[in-house]
Amino acid sequence: MVRQRSSRGSERGERGEQRGERGGGRERGAERERSEQRYVYGVNPVLESLRAHAERVERLFVTEGQLAAKAAAEIFSRARDCGIRVERVPRERLAAMADGGVHQGVVAELRGFEYAELEDLLEAAEKSGRPALLVVLDGIQDPHNFGAIIRSAHAMGAHGVVIAKDRAVPVTGVVAKASAGAVEHCPIARVVNLSRTLEELKEAGVWIAAADPHSNQPLWSARLDGPLALVVGAEGAGVRQGVLEHCDFRLGIPMLGQVGSLNASVSAAILLYEAARQRGTSRPAAGS
């Protein structure tokens, strides 16, 4: 079994310096893309919004008797500190705002999710002092899968997630809920053309690995400790051929049994864990 050795790590500094000269991206300081206003529901997602981006929370809606006392105390205290209005509403209204999801008695109305730029993700990696670890999603449609991938990416120390503008679910309240609030901490870039983005990442010194159930290169046989973007495919179609052509190598998670593939978010979590393990970032935090 051949373990692929990355030389891009050493090229990265050199290439990273060129990033400022490429000039292909949006001007720094230009207005960033925002999604429509949206609702975030459930105790943890609402608390994460208040902790991470209270300035984006317009209003909170609660239904008496449905919100646990302990959660209510923290939510009300943060809302008071940040000058956010809290409205008591009937349970039917809360249920409608949460679109039938499990809201636990609280919904936050947010000003709109602010997407990051690809540059921001690379800068986050640079600032962290660790090699870049990114997840690129090729057309994920299910908001629960998308949210779960954001959650795993954040937990495994990834510097961000890249999605395409077309044919992919954007960040919505359901995604935020499924991410357990990780969406507030993990930068998400929304790009027009995934293939071009992969080429930009290569220029920045990042290796591109496609998660591919048909690959016979098991995940542990490749070096995943250098700058890396993991490309995960859509629920039905997988990674499109045109996108696969821009990947440096493919990785498979060996499986037993009769099914042909794993769920996209499960695959992302397994691959991210292997990358974190190889980087030594999967250890329990000190003191835990």
Ligand SMILES: C[S@@+](CC[C@H](N)C(=O)[O-])C[C@H]1O[C@@H](n2cnc3c(N)ncnc32)[C@H](O)[C@@H]1O
């Ligand atoms: C449900 S699968 C798509 C299956 C698709 N019919 C195919 O054959 O590629 C969604 C994505 O999860 C990832 N995936 C699923 N199982 C995998 C495995 N065993 N090894 C590596 N990646 C896997 C791939 O990125 C895949 O595109």
